[in-house]
Amino acid sequence: MKTRGLIDIAEMTTEELDAMMDVALDIVENPAKYAESCKGKKLATLFYEPSTRTRMSFESAMLDLGGSVIGFSDAQSSSVSKGESVADTARTVECFVDVIAMRHPKEGAPLVAQMNVGIPVINAGDGGHNHPTQTLTDLFTIKRELGHLDNLVIGCCGDLKFGRTVHSLVTAMSRYPGVRFVFISPEELRIPEHVRSEVLDAHNIPYVETTSLEDVMPELDILYMTRVQRERFFNEADYLRLRDSYILTPDKLVTAKKEMRILHPLPRVNEISVAVDEDPRAAYFRQVRNGKFIRMALFLKLLGIEVK
Amino acid sequence: MIIGSIRDGIVIDHIPAGRGMELYSYLKLGRLDCEVALIKNAESGKRGKKDIIKIGAPIDINLDILGYIDTGITVNIxxxxxxxxxxxxxxxETIVHLIKCKNPRCITSCEQELPHVFRLTDREHGVYRCMYCDTKAEK
Structure with missing residues (x-):
């Protein structure tokens, strides 16, 4: 049987997503029950580019399940700096651990790793492509904050072109009935054509595109803010020109629903003013916490561990 | 222009006009020792113009390449x-080593030994995407 990791959120059925969120919720409510569930299991975090949140989230998730962690957080400190291929690194690491979480600047690198090993590989972000555990985090946060994933108006704001978290979120949320999207971005950072044609249009999901956050604010149930990422641009001038396109401040939230929630994959630069942090609708730090719980549920699923 | 008929071989017909040379290259016909004729801009009832390739020997043809170029192509044995x-x-369903991914962020751009694999993701529009990074193949 082919070893199953998580490379793309589209690989998971809605039933699997729902079941994992149920497990994550149970972990939140009964952490002691899971404290030894991964005893003797080892995670390797292979991070070829910098990350604070995602790597620490993976590591603390495994530690909270009673497992242990090895790995690197800088490609320069590994054999990669000697020119080793992703496949060879993965084959080597497979000899030591039970599961791999990989972040890589090149798109498709975690898939290459998964094709070469017999243990689960989790894509912890590959360039501007996929970041499925962020999507799991986003879904779990929406579920915890609002109680449901259907019949929602989801606003995505900022860099929708290179923002991999937005693409994965749109793909994942499109499977829930009654979901509508509002895309707020400058012209240069619009949601890509392939997401519109192959996800939204293909499944008849209603959406609108706009350049004005203020105009659409009153109708949103979720406002998903993103950062304009310097590392996705080849041209510094383009980055600087678009960086400050949308900045969320308390006065822009005056017309928003009371139950609306603000999510952000973090880190933020300046796209959400710190004054917004005190607003109960700001859910982005709760979102970070949720990321650990859903990653714990993912480890249990991929390692085939059931906790009674 | 008169090009003689062949006794044993293959005629690849209804190639979109102007793409015969590309197909000649993909199929590596330049390496053959037998007679090969590439006819450009031949008259076509259906398309106005078409390209034709005649190969004077029974060789194995990679039909995947032909299907990828145009499903209107016909192969006459x-x-x-x-x-x-x-x-x-x-x-x-899959194309291997025929086209290269042009996305500079794709893992294939830095790991040269990886096979370039494209998968059919939209049959209706004939869209192929890189297996690694989902970049759309440009025809």
Whole structure:
């Protein structure tokens, strides 16, 4: 049987997503029950580019399940700096651990790793492509904050072109009935054509595109803010020109629903003013916490561990 | 222009006009020792113009390449001067090593030994995407 990791959120059925969120919720409510569930299991975090949140989230998730962690957080400190291929690194690491979480600047690198090993590989972000555990985090946060994933108006704001978290979120949320999207971005950072044609249009999901956050604010149930990422641009001038396109401040939230929630994959630069942090609708730090719980549920699923 | 008929071989017909040379290259026909004719801009009832390739020997043809270029292409197998078989290539599910991913962020851009694999993701529009990074193949 082919070893199953998580490379793309589209690989998971809605039933699997729902079941994992149920497990994550149970972990939140009964952490002691899971404290030894991964005893003797080892995670390797292979991070070829910098990350604070995602790597620490993976590591603390495994530690909270009673497992242990090895790995690197800088490609320069590994054999990669000697020119080793992703496949060879993965084959080597497979000899030591039970599961791999990989972040890589090149798109498709975690898939290459998964094709070469017999243990689960989790894509912890590959360039501007996929970041499925962020999507799991986003879904779990929406579920915890609002109680449901259907019949929602989801606003995505900022860099929708290179923002991999937005693409994965749109793909994942499109499977829930009654979901509508509002895309707020400058012209240069619009949601890509392939997401519109192959996800939204293909499944008849209603959406609108706009350049004005203020105009659409009153109708949103979720406002998903993103950062304009310097590392996705080849041209510094383009980055600087678009960086400050949308900045969320308390006065822009005056017309928003009371139950609306603000999510952000973090880190933020300046796209959400710190004054917004005190607003109960700001859910982005709760979102970070949720990321650990859903990653714990993912480890249990991929390692085939059931906790009674 | 007169190009003689062939006794045993293959006629690749209804190639979109102007793409015959590309196909000649993909199929590596330059390496063959037998007679090969590439006819450009031949008259076509259906398309106005078309390209045709005639190969004077029975060789193995990669139908996936033909299907990827255009499903309107026909392959006629000639035996003893008669058409023995007519094949309509279909869109292949996967294309390996035929086209290269042009996304500079794709893992194939830095790991040269990886096979370039494209998968059919939209049959209706004939869209292929890189297996690694989902970049759309440009025809």
């Amino acid at each position: 000639i035996r003893d001067g008669q058409r023995a078989e007519k094949i309509h290539p279909a869109l292949p």
